[in-house]
Structure formats: C-alpha cells, structure tokens
Amino acid sequence: MATDDNVIELRKVGTRFGNHVVHADLDLDVRRGEILAIAGGSGSGKSVLLREMILLHQPSSGSIRLFGDDLATLSETQTHALRQRWGVMFQKGGLFGALTVRANVSLPLREHSELDDTTIDEIAEWKLALTGLPPDASLKLPGELSGGMIKRAALARALALDPELLFLDEPTAGLDPASSAGVDELILSTHALYGLTVVMITHDLGLLWGVSHRVAVLGEGRVLAIGTMEELSHHEHPIVQAYFVDTRAGRPGAKEEVPAWKTR
Numbered sequence: 001m002a003t004d005d006n007v008i009e010l011r012k013v014g015t016r017f018g019n020h021v022v023h024a025d026l027d028l029d030v031r032r033g034e035i036l037a038i039a040g041g042s043g044s045g046k047s048v049l050l051r052e053m054i055l056l057h058q059p060s061s062g063s064i065r066l067f068g069d070d071l072a073t074l075s076e077t078q079t080h081a082l083r084q085r086w087g088v089m090f091q092k093g094g095l096f097g098a099l100t101v102r103a104n105v106s107l108p109l110r111e112h113s114e115l116d117d118t119t120i121d122e123i124a125e126w127k128l129a130l131t132g133l134p135p136d137a138s139l140k141l142p143g144e145l146s147g148g149m150i151k152r153a154a155l156a157r158a159l160a161l162d163p164e165l166l167f168l169d170e171p172t173a174g175l176d177p178a179s180s181a182g183v184d185e186l187i188l189s190t191h192a193l194y195g196l197t198v199v200m201i202t203h204d205l206g207l208l209w210g211v212s213h214r215v216a217v218l219g220e221g222r223v224l225a226i227g228t229m230e231e232l233s234h235h236e237h238p239i240v241q242a243y244f245v246d247t248r249a250g251r252p253g254a255k256e257e258v259p260a261w262k263t264r
C-alpha cells in the first residue's frame with residue numbers, strides 16, 4: 001500500500017542469477033526526508049538492490065515503487081521524468097576521465113535541460129563550490145584529483161538536477177579517516193540544505209552511527225533488521241550484532257554518542 005510518506009517501496013522483491021538467490025521476498029520502505037543506510041555482509045545484495053532502485057537491473061519478482069510509480073510499468077516519458085528526480089554517486093565516482101570536472105557535472109544539465117552553456121557552467125561551478133571543491137578543481141580532469149575530491153565532484157554531479165532523492169554507493173570507501181569525516185559532514189549538510197531523501201550503501205560505522213537516521217541490514221536474502229543503530233543494538237541476529245562488536249565507531253569525525261549498549 002503506497003503512502004505519501006514513503007519515497008521508495010519494495011515489496012516481495014526477488015533477485016536471482018541462475019540458481020543463485022540474492023533476494024527472496026525482500027520488503028523495504030524508505031521514508032521521505034530520511035537518511036537510510038543499507039548495510040550487510042559482502043554478497044548480501046546491497047549493490048544489486050541499489051541498481052534495481054535506479055533502473056539498472058530488473059528484479060526477478062516483486063515490485064519497486066519510486067514516488068508511487070511502479071518501476072516495472074513505466075513509459076519512456078515517465079522513465080525520463082523519474083531519472084531527473086534522483087541523483088547517484090557511484091562508489092568510484094563514475095566520472096568520465098576525458099572530461100573536466102566541470103564538464104562532468106554539466107552533463108546531466110545538458111542532457112535534461114534547455115539551459116544555455118553559460119548558465120550550465122555557472123550551475124556546475126555552484127554545485128562544485130557547494131561540495132567544497134576549490135575553484136581550480138573545476139577545469140582539472142578527474143585523474144588529477146584525490147579520492148576525497150573525486151567523491152565531492154561525483155556528489156556535485158549527482159546534485160546537478162536538484163534531485164529529491166540521492167543514492168550513495170559506499171560514499172567513504174577508499175578514503176582516509178579525515179577525508180571520510182569530511183564526506184560525513186558533506187552528506188549531512190547536503191541533506192539539510194536540500195531536504196533530500198538519502199539512500200546509501202555503507203559499512204562505515206561513522207556513517208551508520210553519525211549520519212544515518214535508520215539502518216537496514218541485509219542478510220539471508222531479506223532485510224534482517226531495520227531501525228536506528230540504538231534499536232539495532234538490541235537485535236539478536238549475529239549479522240546485525242557484528243556491527244556492535246567493532247570499536248572503530250569512535251573514529252574521528254563520527255558524530256559520536258556513546259550508545260546505550262556500551263555503557264551497560
């Protein structure tokens with residue numbers, strides 16, 4: 001049953017590759033305005049799920065609704081319109097190496113708007129500034145940027161069309177702790193500025209504790225548990241508990257609170 005409060009609704013989603021069942025009757029709701037993290041072990045199907053939500057892979061069964069639209073029955077016009085309502089930051093940035101950073105950020109605007117080149121360049125520069133990149137980064141090639149700067153440029157591109165929904169695939173993967181902390185802050189400030197709904201795949205305890213409103217833990221083909229980290233700390237499943245035996249949650253930059261379970 002669709003509700004206005006849910007931006008995404010997955011119902012009984014099944015995904016299989018040959019005999020390999022990745023998701024079996026998976027249900028998940030993403031609420032408007034929340035930052036939802038998707039966690040879970042390697043191979044639990046986080047990336048495939050994200051790909052299914054952005055029309056890059058079709059589930060074997062079940063339904064996925066975005067903004068109330070069933071992804072399986074979209075017309076071409078609806079698909080085009082829907083793609084403008086979300087932005088995606090891929091794990092390795094997904095920037096085109098032969099294009100400058102500004103040209104990369106401009107691409108969605110060139111594809112989806114009728115704006116003139118000067119306006120598009122100005123918007124791209126504004127988005128890059130918003131993500132904290134120095135002005136001289138815009139005319140560089142992605143290969144000339146650090147890992148943290150590439151993430152920022154990729155976020156600027158994901159925000160090019162002022163999306164309502166932002167997908168982040170392991171936004172801090174491969175970053176040193178200081179750069180990760182910068183990305184944590186960036187997600188929080190972007191969320192606050194745009195009032196976005198954010199869905200991110202992450203293993204990063206700093207993001208899970210300090211940035212996410214709720215965390216969905218995938219395992220055994222389904223959402224094993226969903227809730228705040230505090231709520232999940234009481235969950236008994238070993239895959240969920242694995243997130244609570246690691247003391248790296250207190251890494252610098254995480255918005256650290258001592259969880260109740262640690263003080264007992």
Ligand SMILES: Nc1ncnc2c1ncn2[C@@H]1O[C@H](COP(=O)(O)OP(=O)(O)OP(=O)(O)O)[C@@H](O)[C@H]1O
Nearest residue numbers: 017020022040041042043044045046047048049201
């Ligand atoms: N195109 C594909 N063809 C066949 N199997 C695939 C394909 N894509 C994913 N899989 C399989 O689906 C399972 C889930 O993959 P997925 O990449 O979603 O896992 P994940 O939870 O994101 O893992 P990780 O944390 O290691 O990135 C894996 O066993 C993977 O091998």
